[in-house]
Amino acid sequence: MVTLFGVFLLTLLVITAFGIVRAQHLFVAVMLSGIFSLQMAAIFFILDAADVALTEAAVGAGVATVLMLGALALTDDRERGPKRHRWAPIVVVSLTTLMVIYATFDKPRLGDPEAPVHQHVAPWYLEETPQLIDIPNVVTAILASFRGYDTLGELFVIFTAGIGVLFLLANPSKRGARSLLPSAEAEGLRHHLVPRVVGRLLVPFIVLFGLYVQFHGDYGPGGGFQAGALISAGFILYALIEGEGTALRAMSFRVLRAMIAGGAVLYVGVGIAGMLFGGNFLDYSVLADNPIAGQHLGILLIEAGVGLTVTGTLLTVFHAFAAREQRR
Amino acid sequence: MEFLGLYNYWVFAILLMMGLYAVISRANLIKKLLGMTIFQAAVFLLYISMDKVDGGTAPIIQAGAVDQLYSNPLPQVLILTAIVVGIATLSLGLAIVVRISETYGTIEEDEIRKMDEE
Numbered sequence: 001m002v003t004l005f006g007v008f009l010l011t012l013l014v015i016t017a018f019g020i021v022r023a024q025h026l027f028v029a030v031m032l033s034g035i036f037s038l039q040m041a042a043i044f045f046i047l048d049a050a051d052v053a054l055t056e057a058a059v060g061a062g063v064a065t066v067l068m069l070g071a072l073a074l075t076d077d078r079e080r081g082p083k084r085h086r087w088a089p090i091v092v093v094s095l096t097t098l099m100v101i102y103a104t105f106d107k108p109r110l111g112d113p114e115a116p117v118h119q120h121v122a123p124w125y126l127e128e129t130p131q132l133i134d135i136p137n138v139v140t141a142i143l144a145s146f147r148g149y150d151t152l153g154e155l156f157v158i159f160t161a162g163i164g165v166l167f168l169l170a171n172p173s174k175r176g177a178r179s180l181l182p183s184a185e186a187e188g189l190r191h192h193l194v195p196r197v198v199g200r201l202l203v204p205f206i207v208l209f210g211l212y213v214q215f216h217g218d219y220g221p222g223g224g225f226q227a228g229a230l231i232s233a234g235f236i237l238y239a240l241i242e243g244e245g246t247a248l249r250a251m252s253f254r255v256l257r258a259m260i261a262g263g264a265v266l267y268v269g270v271g272i273a274g275m276l277f278g279g280n281f282l283d284y285s286v287l288a289d290n291p292i293a294g295q296h297l298g299i300l301l302i303e304a305g306v307g308l309t310v311t312g313t314l315l316t317v318f319h320a321f322a323a324r325e326q327r328r
Numbered sequence: 329m330e331f332l333g334l335y336n337y338w339v340f341a342i343l344l345m346m347g348l349y350a351v352i353s354r355a356n357l358i359k360k361l362l363g364m365t366i367f368q369a370a371v372f373l374l375y376i377s378m379d380k381v382d383g384g385t386a387p388i389i390q391a392g393a394v395d396q397l398y399s400n401p402l403p404q405v406l407i408l409t410a411i412v413v414g415i416a417t418l419s420l421g422l423a424i425v426v427r428i429s430e431t432y433g434t435i436e437e438d439e440i441r442k443m444d445e446e
Binding site for chain 1: 332333334335336337338339340341342343344345346347348349350352353354356358359362363365366369372373376377378379380381382384385386387388389390391397398399400401402403404405406407408409410411412413414415416417418419420422423424425426427429430434435436439
């Protein structure tokens with residue numbers, strides 16, 4: 001039954017992707033990409049990846065769609081130019097698809113416990129996590145502790161992307177925080193009854209759920225990445241309803257910049273603290289008297305760092321797009 | 329039924345190449361970015377399909393459960409961070425598109441190229 005549902009969802013996914021590629025109207029394509037992400041999240045959930053499903057739903061269907069629409073408002077929502085079929089790309093991609101499909105016949109079937117991917121380090125992580133770290137969620141244990149270096153690198157990619165967007169779009173020397181106060185057309189959806197009432201009702205619960213996901217990530221699906229995406233989705237909804245100026249008064253650019261940098265500094269700081277206490281970089285077991293308590297403390301702190309940087313970056317990007325739109 | 333176990337990988341191949349097609353054949357820069365996200369999502373699907381173990385459940389250790397099978401947590405960790413890195417790079421790409429649009433007045437690649445040649 002679950003297999004059939006999976007096949008159904010995957011087929012829908014292909015149809016949606018086809019719609020995205022074909023749509024001439026970019027607004028339609030962006031909306032379809034939101035639907036695409038939601039279907040993807042459902043498929044991830046069927047495949048036992050609860051953490052990934054949560055991230056994809058919050059990031060892909062929520063934040064990415066809003067950012068895409070912000071970019072469309074600044075550019076052009078119609079694909080121009082002659083719509084001609086180019087035969088060379090079609091032939092190339094068709095041939096490559098057939099070749100990749102041919103190659104899949106050598107792959108182990110879905111769910112095969114004997115597949116090589118399940119024989120290497122994964123059983124070790126599953127067996128040793130209860131002894132070494134003692135938190136139920138193995139995904140969080142690997143992300144924050146066993147492979148903390150990888151996560152640090154990824155956090156810095158996000159950090160760099162946030163700084164890059166600020167360089168490209170915001171120009172603080174010309175436009176102080178003053179001019180970001182709401183103008184007449186920047187009042188959001190305040191005059192629309194249904195979005196205002198429903199949205200205001202939802203915002204506190206979205207943020208609360210984000211905080212729950214942040215701090216419950218050791219025990220259930222969740223962690224800093226998911227929480228950051230959820231909390232920024234909550235604040236973006238607030239900004240859409242009340243206007244960006246009001247949202248910036250609640251959480252100003254200065255606070256957001258401090259969050260981006262502070263999260264990264266917190267992460268590196270925890271790593272250096274481990275070195276000062278006599279361990280290796282990002283070795284949390286020396287942070288407290290008991291190695292397991294040290295692991296818990298370290299994971300809590302670096303997840304907080306991840307959450308801060310992700311929230312700060314996503315909200316900064318959103319406000320950078322929105323502020324540019326107002327200035328035009 | 330034997331080939332049903334490969335269906336995920338076939339969808340991966342089709343999505344991957346649909347994304348690539350949008351990137352190489354469309355002139356519109358936002359369409360290219362949308363194609364890139366489809367391409368990226370296909371890779372996510374490949375990784376997550378490999379984590380599934382028959383009879384397994386999400387890799388959250390249940391206290392007191394005996395002989396419970398868990399799916400592979402490692403691909404999940406890789407993709408979880410990759411999704412968030414993906415949105416960060418997408419927003420950087422969109423910011424560049426916005427600047428291009430402000431400078432050239434268009435986001436169609438062929439028109440931009442024509443202006444550059446003049």
